Amino acid sequence: MDFNLTEEQRMFADSVEKFAQKEIAPGVEEREEVTGFSIDTWKKMSAFGLNGLCIPVEYGGGGADPITTIIGTQAFARGSGDFSLVVVWLSHLLLAAMPIVDLGTEAQKKKYLPKMASGEWIGAYALTEPEAGTDATGLRTTAKKEGDHYILNGSKTFISNAPIADVFVVFASIDLSLRAGGITIFIVDRNTPGLTTGKPLKKYDGHSAPTGEIFFEDCRVPAENLLGKEGEGFLAMISSLGWERMAFGSSIGIMEWELNQCIAYAKERKQFGKPIAKFQLVQAMLAEMKIDIEAARYLVYNLAWKKHTKTDTALDAAITKTFVTEAANRNSQKAVQIFGGNGCMREYPIGHGLWASKMSMIGGGTSQIQRVIIGRLLTGS
Ligand SMILES: Cc1cc2nc3c(=O)[nH]c(=O)nc-3n(C[C@H](O)[C@H](O)[C@H](O)COP(=O)(O)OP(=O)(O)OC[C@H]3O[C@@H](n4cnc5c(N)ncnc54)[C@H](O)[C@@H]3O)c2cc1C
Numbered sequence: 001m002d003f004n005l006t007e008e009q010r011m012f013a014d015s016v017e018k019f020a021q022k023e024i025a026p027g028v029e030e031r032e033e034v035t036g037f038s039i040d041t042w043k044k045m046s047a048f049g050l051n052g053l054c055i056p057v058e059y060g061g062g063g064a065d066p067i068t069t070i071i072g073t074q075a076f077a078r079g080s081g082d083f084s085l086v087v088v089w090l091s092h093l094l095l096a097a098m099p100i101v102d103l104g105t106e107a108q109k110k111k112y113l114p115k116m117a118s119g120e121w122i123g124a125y126a127l128t129e130p131e132a133g134t135d136a137t138g139l140r141t142t143a144k145k146e147g148d149h150y151i152l153n154g155s156k157t158f159i160s161n162a163p164i165a166d167v168f169v170v171f172a173s174i175d176l177s178l179r180a181g182g183i184t185i186f187i188v189d190r191n192t193p194g195l196t197t198g199k200p201l202k203k204y205d206g207h208s209a210p211t212g213e214i215f216f217e218d219c220r221v222p223a224e225n226l227l228g229k230e231g232e233g234f235l236a237m238i239s240s241l242g243w244e245r246m247a248f249g250s251s252i253g254i255m256e257w258e259l260n261q262c263i264a265y266a267k268e269r270k271q272f273g274k275p276i277a278k279f280q281l282v283q284a285m286l287a288e289m290k291i292d293i294e295a296a297r298y299l300v301y302n303l304a305w306k307k308h309t310k311t312d313t314a315l316d317a318a319i320t321k322t323f324v325t326e327a328a329n330r331n332s333q334k335a336v337q338i339f340g341g342n343g344c345m346r347e348y349p350i351g352h353g354l355w356a357s358k359m360s361m362i363g364g365g366t367s368q369i370q371r372v373i374i375g376r377l378l379t380g381s
Helices: 007-034 039-048 068-079 083-103 106-117 175-183 232-268 280-308 314-344 349-362 367-379
Strands: 123-126 142-146 151-160 169-174 183-189 195-197 211-222
Touching: 007 039, 007 068, 007 083, 007 349, 039 068, 039 083, 068 083, 068 232, 068 280, 083 106, 083 151, 083 169, 083 175, 083 183, 083 232, 123 151, 151 183, 169 175, 169 211, 175 183, 183 211, 183 232, 183 349, 195 232, 232 280, 232 314, 280 314, 314 349, 314 367
Parallel strands: 123 169, 142 169
Antiparallel strands: 142 151, 151 211, 169 183, 195 211
């Protein structure tokens, strides 16, 4: 296995990082504090080709493979420092668009993917419910077939992009008694009668990544919007996580952004008459950050490689999710520590990584459930 980037991949990473530094980084704090999600910034990403990065070329995307996708998400996070936009982008691309690529009919692909690849339509992935988080099989949203429609009733919560999305990939049950066996996926357009969304939920941070609730009240979804097969949604969810896991590339990018900020700050900030970078205990924190970054990087590349070569990734995905998100959280704690009091002030953006990394330990399956999965796979129980 050769994990060295090719010349082409290096140039791609470089161009994404430069774009993110120039076009995205300067407005991060204004979006976080004042304006919230910016459609103009989104359009810049679309024009650069990021919003359809791994959507196949025939549907208007960039056709990037998993490794190139990882490299792109990493470079974008490292260059922009905009962790909210990373969430909006990857929820749209990896969570909403890629299941349509993997499971959609030709008609669905033609209808949705070009507009999602161009960024004209923003996607959201709606699985979690007030009573069904870690236990996704306990979802209560129902889908009842009536003629050539399904009638959806229920609600979703904590859904990234819900307040701004045009297209929702929704999990509902055709028969609650079957639990996992009843789960079915639908593509639901925002303007479908019976679908409403709530106001953005108030989070501690990540304000320019709107998160919200979705309500379905006798929501009439055309039968042609069934994604995959009835009752196969749970299996599809597990396999679509393969693409969702490519979002870990952005965690590496966030860690690298933090390390770059910390090195610059430590060289600048003086105490006891010299830059704090001269103190070995500060160097130790920088060293530990770098160790975690490199360990996480190769776990992520390994996962992308296995996805690329269609190798079973269940164990690797759980290991990588746990290690990378927890390494990101360790890193962001050290980053704030190195900035001292300034690390606690909004004037300095370094603290954003704390919440971004904590949320990454919860979304997409918590650290605890990943350990449960690893334990089950190891013991066969
Ligand atoms: C910012 C943000 C964005 C999100 N975006 C989306 C999105 O776009 N789409 C979507 O569908 N969802 C989204 N989610 C929801 C996310 O996937 C859930 O929050 C997550 O799966 C955990 O569910 P929960 O919050 O209900 O916690 P719970 O399931 O209530 O868990 C609470 C605690 O109990 C632990 N626990 C639960 N069961 C077990 C067990 N069997 N063994 C050991 N420990 C256990 C958990 O690890 C956790 O520590 C988002 C969440 C956040 C915070």
